[in-house]
Amino acid sequence: MNIANKTVLITGANRGLGQALVEEALRRGAKRVYAGARQPFSHEDGRVTPLILDVTNLTLIEAAVANVDALDMVINNAGLSLYEDFSDRAMLERHLAINLVGPYDVTQAVLPLLTRSRGAIVNVLSLASLAPSPFNPAYSVSKAAAFSMSQALRALLAGQGVRVHAVLPGPMDTEMTRELDIPKASPESAAREIFDGVEKGEEEIFPDPMSATMAEGWRGSALKALERQMATYVDTTPVKSLAR
Numbered sequence: 001m002n003i004a005n006k007t008v009l010i011t012g013a014n015r016g017l018g019q020a021l022v023e024e025a026l027r028r029g030a031k032r033v034y035a036g037a038r039q040p041f042s043h044e045d046g047r048v049t050p051l052i053l054d055v056t057n058l059t060l061i062e063a064a065v066a067n068v069d070a071l072d073m074v075i076n077n078a079g080l081s082l083y084e085d086f087s088d089r090a091m092l093e094r095h096l097a098i099n100l101v102g103p104y105d106v107t108q109a110v111l112p113l114l115t116r117s118r119g120a121i122v123n124v125l126s127l128a129s130l131a132p133s134p135f136n137p138a139y140s141v142s143k144a145a146a147f148s149m150s151q152a153l154r155a156l157l158a159g160q161g162v163r164v165h166a167v168l169p170g171p172m173d174t175e176m177t178r179e180l181d182i183p184k185a186s187p188e189s190a191a192r193e194i195f196d197g198v199e200k201g202e203e204e205i206f207p208d209p210m211s212a213t214m215a216e217g218w219r220g221s222a223l224k225a226l227e228r229q230m231a232t233y234v235d236t237t238p239v240k241s242l243a244r
Contacts, residue, residue: 001120001163003195004029007071011036011055011106012078016174017124020187021075022048024195034068036078053078055102061109071113073198075122076103086137099142104149111162118161122198123150127170127211130218154203155231165203167194168218170210185209 008025012018013035025033026045035043036053043050051064055078080098084091103123114121129147132140147166154164173184185208197205204224206215218224 001073001198001201003073003199005031006073007032007034007068008073008075009034009036009051009068009071009106009110010075010077011053011102013037013050014039014041017172017187017190018075018077020191021077021194024188024191028195034064034071036064053106055106056097058105061105065106065109065113068110068113070117071110072117072119073122074106074110074114074119075124075194076106077124078102079124080142081136081139083136084138092138092141095138095142096145099139100145100149103146107153111157114162115157115160120163120165120198121150121153121157122165122167122194122205123147124167124169124194125150127168127214129166129168130214151227155227155234158231158234163201165198165205167197167205167207168211168214169207172208183210 003025008030010018010021010025010033013022014037018037022033022035022043026047030047033048034051035048036051038052038054040052041050049067051067052060053064054060078098080095082091082095086092107121113119123146125147126139126143128136128140129143132144150164150166157164169185169190171184172190173186190207193207194205197207204215204218206212206218
C-alpha cells in the first residue's frame with residue numbers, strides 16, 4: 001500500500017511515535033489523517049482531523065469512527081507501559097485494557113470501512129511481544145496478547161483483502177522509555193520505517209536498529225512457518241461476525 005492519497009486513522013496521535021506517524025503520513029502525501037487522542041488538540045495542516053478517542057471507552061471509539069467517511073488504514077498506536085513487579089492484578093488489567101482490548105475495539109469499529117477499501121491494520125507492538133521484559137511483565141503480557149491477536153486477524157481477514165501488519169520496535173526515545181538509560185531510536189526514524197514496511201507488504205515490521213537484528217531470524221523461523229500453516233485452516237469466506 002502506498003500512503004499517497006490514502007486516508008489513515010492513528011490512535012495516540014498527539015505525542016511520541018503517534019505524532020511522528022501523523023507527520024510522516026502527511027509527508028508521504030496522505031489525503032486525510034484522522035488523529036485520535038484523549039485530549040483535544042489542533043494541527044496546522046488542513047488534512048489532519050483531530051478526534052477525541054480514548055481506546056478504553058467504546059462509546060468514544062464509536063462516536064469518533066462515526067466521523068470517518070472512508071478509511072484505508074488504521075494504526076493502533078496508543079499504548080501504556082508502567083513499570084511494576086507483576087503483583088498487582090489491577091495493573092495487569094489496565095495494561096490489557098489499553099494494549100489489547102483497545103486495539104481490538106478500534107479495529108472492530110473501523111473494520112467495515114477497511115473491508116470496503118481492502119485496507120490495512122497496523123498494530124504497534126514491541127519486541128516484548130516475542131520475549132518479555134522482566135522489569136515490565138504486565139506490559140510484555142499485554143503486547144504478546146496483542147501480537148497473537150494480530151496474527152489471528154491476519155488469517156481471518158485475508159479473504160476480505162484486509163492486511164494486518166505487526167510493528168515490533170525496540171526502545172524508542174519517548175515518554176514511555178524516559179527512565180531507561182539504553183540506546184533508543186527516534187520516533188521520526190521509526191515512523192519512516194513503519195510506513196516503508198507497510199508499503200513493502202511486510203507482515204512484521206522491525207523499525208529500528210535493535211529490532212532489525214531480529215528480522216531475518218523471525219521471518220525464517222519455525223514459529224513464522226507455523227503461523228502460515230495454521231492460517232491455511234481458515235475458511236477464506238468473509239467472517240461476518242468480525243464486521244458489524
